[in-house]
Amino acid sequence: MDVQIEKKRFSKGKIATVGGAILLLIFIIYVIMNTAGGAKLTVNKERLGISTISSVVFQENIPVSGTVLPSTTIYLDAVEGGRVEEKFVEDGAMMKKGDPILRLSNTDLELSLVNQETAVYNLLTQMQISQNAARQNTINRLNQYTDVENNLIEAKRLYELNKKLYEKGAVGRQDYESSLNNYNYQKQRMELTKKILKQDSIATKQEIGQAKSSYQRTQNALKLMRKKVEDLVVRAPIDGQLTSLDAEIGQSKTKGQRLGQLDVITVFKVRIEVDEFYISRIYTGQKGTFTLNNKTYSLVIRKVFTQVNGGRFQVDMQFENDVPKGIRRGQNLQIRLALSAEKQALVVDKGGFFQKTGGNWIFKVSEDGSSAYKVDIQLGSQNTQYYEIISGLNAGDKVITSSYDSYNDIEQLILK
Structure with a gap:
């Protein structure tokens, strides 16, 4: 008699199909789990600039460039026109009041x-x-x-x-x-x-x-008339250094023409240029500092020129206490100009992150240091070193302050 053969429940084809489906499901779940928190990027921790949020004495200031100038400059103009007959000194000479500089002739x-x-x-x-x-x-x-x-x-x-x-x-x-x-x-x-x-x-x-x-x-x-003839001999009106002398033997000079200038080099001032954005915040009495030869010097604003040229206006500052030894006319100084009084504030180091975020958010490092994620922040004033933090961070937090140019839509950084 015929024996009925029992049909197998799972064929090899079905087993292979089910196995592939399970693997696909596992892969989909893995991808979903890894992307559920937004785009991630693994970066080398050593290539990042990481700073710690701290509470310090903070003062808002801006960096400006200043030029050392004599505190007093007397311009030498030809009181009477004439031909240059004789030069008694050359440009750069130190003069005493009344010393002759040059002689003109006028028939x-x-x-x-x-x-x-x-x-x-x-x-x-x-x-x-x-x-x-x-x-x-x-x-x-x-x-x-x-x-x-x-x-x-x-x-x-x-x-x-x-x-x-x-x-x-x-x-x-x-x-x-x-x-x-x-x-x-x-x-x-x-x-x-x-x-x-x-x-x-x-x-x-x-x-x-x-x-x-x-x-x-x-x-x-x-x-x-005798005085006018005497004025043909140009003399130093004060003690100082003769600069910008523009006269050569035989050259004709008209009445009122600039011949040079006399600088009082015993006292100096510093002229700076400031962006017009700050014109309403600059006034006499404000102070600035600069460092020269590892020593910090203080300056104070004495005069503000409110005329704006090319989007900038000029300010004259004077040394408040000590004057650097050997300082010379025309020397450039990098000055930190204070815009506010000192106060205690949370700060973050300046860095390239600001150009990308505008100070609206920052990557905060997790407590274990394995990752960094976006947090919203609010910044206040700034100086040459720090941004003031209004909200979003606490003292001791670690943040990434280096450039974010490569992190376009990244939500989280994996640090290794």
């Missing part, structure tokens, strides 16, 4: 001086002639006054004598009245002579005063 100016001197001498001669004439006129008036006075005395004597004789009948009426008339006439002459002498004295004084005034004005004009 027209020198000729004007000669003409002015001649005019003064002519006026002086005319004035002396006028004074002599006035003096002689006064003498003549005084002689005339003496004659009139003498005639009056004689007329009075004769009148008084004839009056007595007339009263006694010793002389006639005709002689008496003749002497009386002559006496009255001489009195009138005396009054007139006095008036003439007085008026002549007043006129003489006025004439002398006008002559002196005219002479004084001419003398002043002569002094001014």
Whole structure:
């Protein structure tokens, strides 16, 4: 009889199919589990910049570049135009007040001086002639006054004598009245002579005063002309160093043309340029610091130039205490300009992460140091070393501060 053969429940084909399905399912679960937390990237820990969040005394400041300049600069301009005839010193020379620098020649100016001197001498001669004439006129008036006075005395004597004789009948009426008339006439002459002498004295004084005034004005004009000729020799107005001298023998200089400058090198200032973004936050009295030869020096703002050129404005600072030894005009200094007072704050080191995140988030390292993940943060002020942390991190947290350029959509970093 036929034996019924039992059919196998699982064939080799089915077993292979089920096994492949299980492996596929396991792979899908693995992928889902590994991608559930967002994109990940494994990086070498040694290639990262990792900083620790700390609480320090923080002050907002900005880096600026400053140029050392003399505190006082006197510009040398040609007071009078002329041809450069002689140079007494060269550019860079140390000068004392009054030392000659160069000499110009100006024929027209020198000729004007000669003409002015001649005019003064002519006026002086005319004035002396006028004074002599006035003096002689006064003498003549005084002689005339003496004659009139003498005639009056004689007329009075004769009148008084004839009056007595007339009263006694010793002389006639005709002689008496003749002497009386002559006496009255001489009195009138005396009054007139006095008036003439007085008026002549007043006129003489006025004439002398006008002559002196005219002479004084001419003398002043002569002094001014001499001063202009003297200005052809350019001299140092103060003690200092001669710089930017622009004059060569034979060169012609016009009136008002810049010849050079004199710098007071005993006291310096530092001129800095600041971005116009900070113009409302810069004022006199603010301080800055810089380091030179491993020593820190302090500066204070003394003057703010509010005119903006090319998006920047200038500020003058002075050394607050010590001045670096050997500092020179034109030397460049890297200055940290303070914008706020000191305060205690959480800070993070500056780094390349800011360019990618804008300070809105950062990679925070896990406690075991095996990974780093994104956290939202809020930054406040900054200085040359730190960003101030407003929220999102605590003291002791470790964060990655190096560049994030390679981490585009990465949510988590695996550190090895």
